[in-house]
Amino acid sequence: MDSNNAKSQLAEEFRVIKRPLVNNIQGAENNGINRSNLILICSSLPGEGKTFVSINLALSIANERDKSVLLIDADVEKPGVAKQLGIDNSRGLIEYLEDDRVTFSDILLKTDLPNLSIITAGKRHKYSTELLSSQRMYLFAEEVSRRYKDRIVIFDSPPLLVATQAQILAELVGQVVLVIAAEVTPQSVVNESVSKLSNCDVVMTLLNKTRKEIDIYGHNYSYGKYGHF
Numbered sequence: 001m002d003s004n005n006a007k008s009q010l011a012e013e014f015r016v017i018k019r020p021l022v023n024n025i026q027g028a029e030n031n032g033i034n035r036s037n038l039i040l041i042c043s044s045l046p047g048e049g050k051t052f053v054s055i056n057l058a059l060s061i062a063n064e065r066d067k068s069v070l071l072i073d074a075d076v077e078k079p080g081v082a083k084q085l086g087i088d089n090s091r092g093l094i095e096y097l098e099d100d101r102v103t104f105s106d107i108l109l110k111t112d113l114p115n116l117s118i119i120t121a122g123k124r125h126k127y128s129t130e131l132l133s134s135q136r137m138y139l140f141a142e143e144v145s146r147r148y149k150d151r152i153v154i155f156d157s158p159p160l161l162v163a164t165q166a167q168i169l170a171e172l173v174g175q176v177v178l179v180i181a182a183e184v185t186p187q188s189v190v191n192e193s194v195s196k197l198s199n200c201d202v203v204m205t206l207l208n209k210t211r212k213e214i215d216i217y218g219h220n221y222s223y224g225k226y227g228h229f
Contacts, residue, residue, distance in 0.1 A: 010056070011060065014056050014057060014059075014060035015060060017053075017057060017060070017206065018057055018060050018061050020204065021039055021057075021152075021175055021177070021204070022061065022064075022067070022152075024036050024174075024175060024202060025037050025152065032201075033174045033175065033201045033202060034174050034201060035141065035142075035145045035172070035173055035174040036174035036175060036201075036202075037145055037149075037151065037152050037153060037174065038141060038144070038145050038153045038155070038172065038173035038174055038175070039057075039152065039153065039154050039155065039173060039174075039175045039176070039177065040155045040157050040166075040169055040170055040172075040173040040175070040176045040177070041053050041054040041057065041154060041155065041156055041157060041177050041179065042157035042158070042159065042160050042166050042169075042170070042176065042177070042178060042179065042193075043159050043160070043178065043179040043180070043181075043185075043193075044159060044160050044161050044178070044180070044185055044189045044190060044192070044193040045159050045161060045162065045181075045185065045189065046078070046159050046162060047181065048159075048179050048180065048181040048184075048185060048208060049179055049181065049208040050156060050157065050159070050179045051075070051080040051081060051084060051156050052084075052208075053177065053179050053206060053208065054071060054081065054154055054155075054156035055071065055081065055084060055085065055156075057154060057177075058071040058116060058154050059113070059116065061152055061154075062113050062115040062116035063113075063115075064115075066150060067115060067150060067151075067152055068115045068116075068117070068148065068150055068151045068152070069115060069116050069117070069151070069152050069153075069154060070108075070117050070118070070119065070144060070151055070152070070153045070154070071116065071117070071118045071119070071154050071156070072093060072118075072119045072153060072154065072155050072156070073089075073092065073093070073118075073119065073120050073121040073156050074093060074121065074132070074155045074156060074157055074158070074165070074169055075121060075156050075157060075158045075165075076093065076094055076121045076122070076124070076125065076128040076131075076132070076158070076165065077124070077128065077158055077163060077165070078158070079092075079120065079121035080156070081118065081120060081121070081156055082120045082121070085118070087109060087118065087120065088109075088120070089120040089121065089122065090122075090123075091106065091107055091120075091122055092107050092119055092120035092121050092122030092123075093107065093119055093120070093121055093122050094121060094122035094123055094124075094125050094128060094131060095107060095122045095123065096119075096122075096136075096140070097131040097132070097134060097136050097137055097140070098125065098131060100136075104140075104143070107119050107120075107122070128165065129163070129164055129165055129168070132165050132168050132169060133168045137172070138172065141172040141173070155169055155173065157169050157170075160178075160193045160196055160197075161189065161192060161193060161196075166196075167196055167197075170196075170197055170199075170200050171199070171200075173200070174201050174202065175200075175201070175202040175204070176197055176200045176202065176203045176204070177204050177205075177206055178190075178193055178194070178197065178203060178204070178205050178206065179206045179208050180205055180206065180207055180208060181208055182207045182208060190205075
């Protein structure tokens with residue numbers, strides 16, 4: 001498959017992925033999902049492709065005319081968004097949570113896409129878990145959820161079974177996407193992750209890295225097997 005066809009197929013697959021998430025946001029008043037416009041992308045273990053999914057989902061939604069997207073790198077121990085996008089990670093979420101003098105606008109990065117903004121993870125911090133579970137983080141989530149009704153916020157989370165931060169973040173959002181590496185992640189591991197997300201309003205699963213579909217930049221991705229637990 002040539003590069004253009006691969007990119008076109010990838011774009012189409014993310015159109016399929018985003019639709020139930022966007023539909024849940026649009027029907028939030030009727031379906032009772034709290035903070036439905038806050039979406040957490042996580043995995044059980046490292047290397048399952050959650051950051052790839054976070055970035056491409058954000059790009060796909062940002063291409064819609066009536067939607068704006070804020071992509072937040074909340075994997076504060078091993079941030080990947082800034083690295084993959086080639087942007088500065090010198091000031092981000094950790095600085096905001098640590099210092100009351102740092103404002104939202106101080107850490108918000110605009111991109112070439114008018115509808116896409118980014119907040120990086122910021123510096124490493126030995127008390128990152130405490131910062132993510134702080135009242136300031138809760139108020140931050142409330143603020144980004146309510147201030148702009150047309151904004152969808154995507155958090156790239158640490159892996160669920162490696163760090164406690166993911167469970168903390170899951171309590172702040174209305175929707176969770178659990179990325180699963182096909183034919184790699186054991187069912188028992190997936191079940192353990194799902195149990196940790198049992199209190200979340202919506203948990204969707206995304207089967208990633210199957211061997212049957214398209215090859216993008218040396219990695220196999222399939223997003224067709226997308227469902228609910």
